[in-house]
Amino acid sequence: MDTVQSQENIEISGEFHKRISDTNRDFAHYWFEHTLWHWDFWLSLALAVLPWLLWIMFRRRESQARLLLAGFTMLIISSWLDFLGIIAGSWFYTGKLLPTIPSYVPWDFCLLPVTVMFVLQIKPRGLPWLKGIVFAVLTAFGGETLFQWLGFYVPLHWNQLYSLPIYVALYLICHRIANMSTFDPLTG
Structure with missing residues (x-):
């Protein structure tokens, strides 16, 4: 089939795709041999399941939809930024739960x-920028340091x-989304 894209561009992109697929x-294969069913796999699995179990137990049910929307926003943006950091060569992960993207x-x-x-639920009328700074400091210097010490990051x-x-x-983006006043009931 004739395409608008030049055949040369298609072939060069195909070569890159093959190298990425091979890698x-x-x-x-390395993950199956050296990570799956080892301690780092089990710890990663626990870190994937336990936070959601805790959230199910301790969430504010009346704010559940807003919190989930904010959490989903964090998930999308952070995984995209994480992917960009990895392809830019800024960091990588070991001990992965899955040998795929998303990264960790x-x-x-x-x-x-x-x-x-959880942070959004704590003092919901508190100063968002202050809560954002506390969240950032704990995440960057607590979370990233712990994961670096574990050798995962x-x-x-x-x-x-x-x-x-x-x-x-x-x-602050998540705070803004969680506090939007544009939620209207669905109509049918």
């Missing part, structure tokens, strides 16, 4: 969204100080 297959499921899909949902060209404004901004 992903090699990593999956417990962090992007569980710990960050659940933590932000390996920064290459990244400093925790770079994470601070990003985490503050992410919290």
Whole structure:
């Protein structure tokens, strides 16, 4: 079939795709041999499941939809930024729950969204920028340091100080979404 894209561009993109696919297959083989069913896999699984169980038990049910929307926003943005950091060569992960993108499921899909949902519930009328700073400091210097010590997170060209404004901004975005007054009931 004739395409608008030049055949040369298609072939070059195909070569890159093949190299990426081969690397992903090699990593999956390594993961099956060296991570699956080992301590780091089990810890990652616990870090993926426990936050959501805690949230189910301690969430404010009357605010559940707003909190989930804010948490989902955190999940989407943080996993996208995480992906960009990895492809830029700024960091990588070991001990992965899954040998795929998203990069580190417990962090992007569980710990960050659940933590932000809990922080949003605490003193909901408190100063959002102050809560954002506390969230950022605890996440960057607590969470990232712990994961670095575990060997799960390996920064290459990244400093925790770079994470601070990003985490503050992410919290403020989630706060704004959780406090939107545009929620109307569904009509049919």
